[in-house]
Amino acid sequence: GEDVEQSLFLSVREGDSSVINCTYTDSSSTYLYWYKQEPGAGLQLLTYIFSNMDMKQDQRLTVLLNKKDKHLSLRIADTQTGDSAIYFCAGPSGAGSYQLTFGKGTKLSVIP
Amino acid sequence: ETGVTQSPTHLIKTRGQQVTLRCSSQSGHNTVSWYQQALGQGPQFIFQYYREEENGRGNFPPRFSGLQFPNYSSELNVNALELDDSALYLCASSLGVGRSSYEQYFGPGTRLTVT
Numbered sequence: 427g428e429d430v431e432q433s434l435f436l437s438v439r440e441g442d443s444s445v446i447n448c449t450y451t452d453s454s455s456t457y458l459y460w461y462k463q464e465p466g467a468g469l470q471l472l473t474y475i476f477s478n479m480d481m482k483q484d485q486r487l488t489v490l491l492n493k494k495d496k497h498l499s500l501r502i503a504d505t506q507t508g509d510s511a512i513y514f515c516a517g518p519s520g521a522g523s524y525q526l527t528f529g530k531g532t533k534l535s536v537i538p
Numbered sequence: 539e540t541g542v543t544q545s546p547t548h549l550i551k552t553r554g555q556q557v558t559l560r561c562s563s564q565s566g567h568n569t570v571s572w573y574q575q576a577l578g579q580g581p582q583f584i585f586q587y588y589r590e591e592e593n594g595r596g597n598f599p600p601r602f603s604g605l606q607f608p609n610y611s612s613e614l615n616v617n618a619l620e621l622d623d624s625a626l627y628l629c630a631s632s633l634g635v636g637r638s639s640y641e642q643y644f645g646p647g648t649r650l651t652v653t
Contacts, residue, residue: 524571524593527583
C-alpha cells in the first residue's frame with residue numbers, strides 16, 4: 427500500500443512563496459492530491475495531478491511531480507495569511523484503489 | 539449545488555456505547571467514503587460505499603459498519619466505543635468509481651469524543 431511522508435511545519439512571511447513537500451512510496455499511483463484543512467474544518471480539495479504530468483499550475487498553486495524520486499511538491503505564490511492551514515498530500519492505496527492514503531499534514535504558518 | 543453535509547457536528551459518548559454518524563453526499567455523487575482523523579494525524583480510510591454496496595475497507599475492526607441509502611446518503615455506525623475512537627470523522631463523496639472517484643469532496647466532519 428501507499429505510504430506518504432510530509433514535513434510537519436513550515437513558516438513563511440506574507441508575500442513570500444511557500445513550498446510544501448511530500449514523498450510517496452507507491453509508483454503505481456495514478457493521481458496525487460493536495461488538500462487544505464483549516465482549524466475545525468473538513469478537507470478542501472486544492473488540486474491534483476495525474477501521474478503522466480510533471481507540473482500543473484492553477485492560479486497561485488503550482489504542483490511539481492518527480493516520479494523518479496516519488497516526490498511531490500506544492501508551491502503557493504504570494505502567500506497570504508488566509509493560506510495558514512494544514513496541507514495534506516494524498517495518494518490512492520495501490521493501482522485502481524479508491525481509498526486515499528494521507529500524510530500527517532504540513533502546518534503552514536504565515537507571518538504578517 | 540449542495541456540498542457534503544454531516545451530522546451531528548459534535549458528539550460525546552461513553553465507552554461501550556454505540557454511535558451513528560450521518561452524511562449527505564454532494565448533489566449528483568453516488569459514492570461515499572468515510573475517514574477517521576485522530577488529533578494531529580492525517581485521515582485514515584475506513585470504508586467506501588458505491589450504490590449501496592461496500593466497495594473497499596481499510597484496517598478497521600467489524601464494530602465499524604456502514605450503510606448507504608438509495609438517495610446515496612450514508613451512515614457510519616460504531617459499536618462498543620473505545621477511548622481511541624475519539625476523533626474527527628470525515629465523510630467524502632465522489633462520482634462513480636474509477637478515475638472520477640478520485641475527486642473526493644469532504645464534509646466538515648463530526649467530532650466524536652469518547653469518555
